Amino acid sequence: MMRSTALPLRAERLARGALRRVRHLVPRAPRPAILMYHRIAEESFDPWQLAVSPAYFAEHMQWVRRARLPLPLAEFARRHRDGSLPPSAIAVTFDDGYACNATTAAPILERLGIPATIFLPAELIGSTRLFWWDELRAIVFAHDGSTLQLDGEELGLGPRSPNDDHWPRQLDQRTLRQQAFYSLWSRLQTKPPVELQRLMDELRAQVPVDTPQSHRLMTPDEVRSIRSDLVEFGSHALSHPSLPNLPLAEKKREIRRSVAACEAISGARPRTFAYPFGEFDADCEREVEAAGFACACTTERQPVRNSDRLFALPRIQVENLNVRGLKSAVAGDD
Numbered sequence: 001m002m003r004s005t006a007l008p009l010r011a012e013r014l015a016r017g018a019l020r021r022v023r024h025l026v027p028r029a030p031r032p033a034i035l036m037y038h039r040i041a042e043e044s045f046d047p048w049q050l051a052v053s054p055a056y057f058a059e060h061m062q063w064v065r066r067a068r069l070p071l072p073l074a075e076f077a078r079r080h081r082d083g084s085l086p087p088s089a090i091a092v093t094f095d096d097g098y099a100c101n102a103t104t105a106a107p108i109l110e111r112l113g114i115p116a117t118i119f120l121p122a123e124l125i126g127s128t129r130l131f132w133w134d135e136l137r138a139i140v141f142a143h144d145g146s147t148l149q150l151d152g153e154e155l156g157l158g159p160r161s162p163n164d165d166h167w168p169r170q171l172d173q174r175t176l177r178q179q180a181f182y183s184l185w186s187r188l189q190t191k192p193p194v195e196l197q198r199l200m201d202e203l204r205a206q207v208p209v210d211t212p213q214s215h216r217l218m219t220p221d222e223v224r225s226i227r228s229d230l231v232e233f234g235s236h237a238l239s240h241p242s243l244p245n246l247p248l249a250e251k252k253r254e255i256r257r258s259v260a261a262c263e264a265i266s267g268a269r270p271r272t273f274a275y276p277f278g279e280f281d282a283d284c285e286r287e288v289e290a291a292g293f294a295c296a297c298t299t300e301r302q303p304v305r306n307s308d309r310l311f312a313l314p315r316i317q318v319e320n321l322n323v324r325g326l327k328s329a330v331a332g333d334d
C-alpha cells in the first residue's frame with residue numbers, strides 16, 4: 001500500500017523554505033571561531049581556495065574589529081581551556097608562511113590592530129624552493145610535451161588549453177591538464193618527505209621551471225621584518241608533511257624539532273601548532289602537547305565548541321568571499 005503524501009510534503013517544503021528565509025533575518029548568537037587564511041592575493045588558479053583578495057581580506061578584518069573580539073590564538077586557547085571564551089571571540093591564523101602574509105596581510109592587520117598567528121613550516125622558510133604543490137603546478141602547466149615520466153610510469157597530461165590558468169569550481173569543467181595535475185597531486189600528497197623529494201626531483205629534471213614570485217615563501221628577513229606585537233609565529237611542522245603517514249620517530253622529529261627551528265627564524269618560541277593539511281592522529285596530539293605548545297589547530301570547518309580538545313581545535317577556512325560570505329561561514333551556514 002502507498003500512502004498519499006503529496007500534500008503534506010508540499011506544505012512541509014514551503015514551511016522549511018520560509019524558515020530558511022526568516023533565519024537569515026534573525027541575528028544568531030555569535031560563536032567563537034578560528035579563521036584560517038593562506039595567501040592574500042588575486043588568483044584565478046586556486047584548486048583549494050587558498051587565496052583571498054586583499055580587498056576582501058581588509059573587509060573581513062574590518063568586520064572582525066567592528067563586530068567581534070579578536071584574540072591572539074594562544075589567549076583564545078587559554079580561555080577555551082578555562083571555559084571563559086567569549087562567544088564573539090575570533091582568532092586569525094595563516095598557514096604556510098607565504099610571502100604575501102608579510103607584504104600584504106601584516107600591514108592590514110597592523111592598521112586595524114588585529115592579532116594574528118602565522119604558522120611556519122620552519123625547514124622551508126629560507127629555502128628558495130616553492131611548496132611542492134606550487135612547483136608541481138608550474139611543472140605540469142609549463143611542460144611542452146604531453147607526457148611525464150614518474151617512478152617508471154608514463155603519465156599522460158593531455159594538450160595545454162587556454163583555460164588551464166582558470167580553475168573551475170565544477171569537476172566536469174576541468175581541462176585535461178588540470179585533471180592530470182589533480183591526480184598527480186593526490187598521488188604525491190601522501191608520500192613521506194624523502195620519497196616526495198625523490199619524485200619531485202624526477203619531475204624537475206624533465207621540466208626546469210622558474211620560481212613564480214607570486215607563490216614564494218617568506219624569507220627569514222621578512223619574518224623578522226614583521227616587528228609587531230600583533231603578529232606572532234606558530235609551528236606548521238618542519239617540512240609540511242602529512243604527519244599521520246609518518247613513522248612515530250619522524251612524527252616526533254617534525255613536531256619537537258620545529259620548536260627550536262621556528263624560534264631560530266622568528267626570535268620567539270612558537271606557542272601554537274597547526275597540523276599540515278589538517279591531518280593528525282592521537283600520536284600527533286600527544287607529541288604536540290609534550291613539545292610544550294598551548295594548542296593545535298586542525299582544518300575541520302567548525303566554530304569552536306566547548307567540547308573541542310585543545311590539541312584538535314577546528315578552524316574555518318576562509319574563501320575568496322565578501323564579508324557576507326565570511327559571516328555565513330563563521331555562523332556555520334555553509
Ligand SMILES: [Zn+2]
Pocket residue numbers: 095096236240276277
Ligand atoms: Zn599548510
